[in-house]
Amino acid sequence: MKLNLKNPIIFFDLETTGVNIVNDRIVEISIIKVMPNGEEIAKTRRINPEMHIPEESTAVHGITDEDVKDCPTFKQVAKSLADLFEGSDVAGFNSNRFDVPMLVEEFLRAGIDVNFSKKHFIDVQTIFHKLEKRTLEAAYKFYCDKDLKNAHSAEADTRATYEVLMAQLDRYPKELENDISFLSEFSSFNKNVDFAGRLVYDENGEEIINFGKYRGRKAREVLQSDPGYYGWIQGSDFPQDTKNCFARILVSMRQ
Template structure:
């Protein structure tokens, strides 16, 4: 099924040094940019992570330190990459929980503050798990009747994800061919920050989603425990989480 798009939709996949959003780095990014008229633009870039790639990560994606030693750093490509995805909605496989939070961290470390507030995020894995409960290779076989060659190659994974979403729309007529709908359907919760340390409650209020203040309103915690903000800012939390927390703190300060 041809996707019904109002904005370009960028399917992307990251290969990384590991799975820690704060500490790990991107070693390869691949995307398929699908335009409303059906035109496709494919690009893959290797990136020097400026840190050793652990052997266990190389065992998964096959990328070694030698492969990326002469590649540009993320900071060197950040502005051009931000321009390439400007005005686009984003899609991926497990992207809401991993790829998007890690990508945002890389942009913030590079000093490029991209605004994703008006973007839609379609997580094909979430749609798959809600409908069938599987993995990307199984999803590709199930929906497209194809075997996923070169699994954990960013480009192969990215294109498979694109094909899976189109096949999901063919298989499930109850799914609307609309990116806003698919974005809402593929979201497990309403995160305030990309890592989900803060979420919106059923009243639309920002509440903490972890620790001793889980379920409590962020603005109440910042007011009643003034040291908590400092603890989080000094802690091992994603830069995006710290940025959002600071915005909430300043918003409440300015409203006084």
């Protein structure tokens, strides 16, 4: 099976210091960029997170402070990474909930303005969970009939994710279309406004708060009825991308 592509698509996986997209940092990124003609460009790069890698994270991916002490920081490689993602759609495993929000935060911290708003995002895990409900190792065994060696290394997980999507298209020809727009829609549970999913669009395209005491309320109504809420968002431990989305809503209300 060959992906039917109009644009290049990037499969990617991150290894990080932890799972908090605000406070944790990337220590490794692996990318497979697939071109419409089937050509592949594969890159793996370790990143100095400029913070201690907790032992519990090292136990998962095997990367230590010593391994990355001489590696470039994310800010040093951000521009070249942004150029690589330019014009490409994006795919990963649990990427809509973690890898994409984490990557966006790193770009924002590095001062790189990357416009992800018009990309299609395919989360292979979501497709898998909707149709089979298991893990990446199980998905790889189920769809590809192979054991995933070196699981939780970014390179192995990225390659496995790419192969699983190919096999999913072969296995579910009636349920899945070999079309990036379809796969992006199928692998999304919500239509997120921000990449962390704190804001989602309803069926009318209105921004809806997706957490906390105002969950399910229109963001515009909340910002109007509770003026202090915006200040609380901006001063709290939310991803910068989420704060930016609230700011754009507030600005549009004042125009």
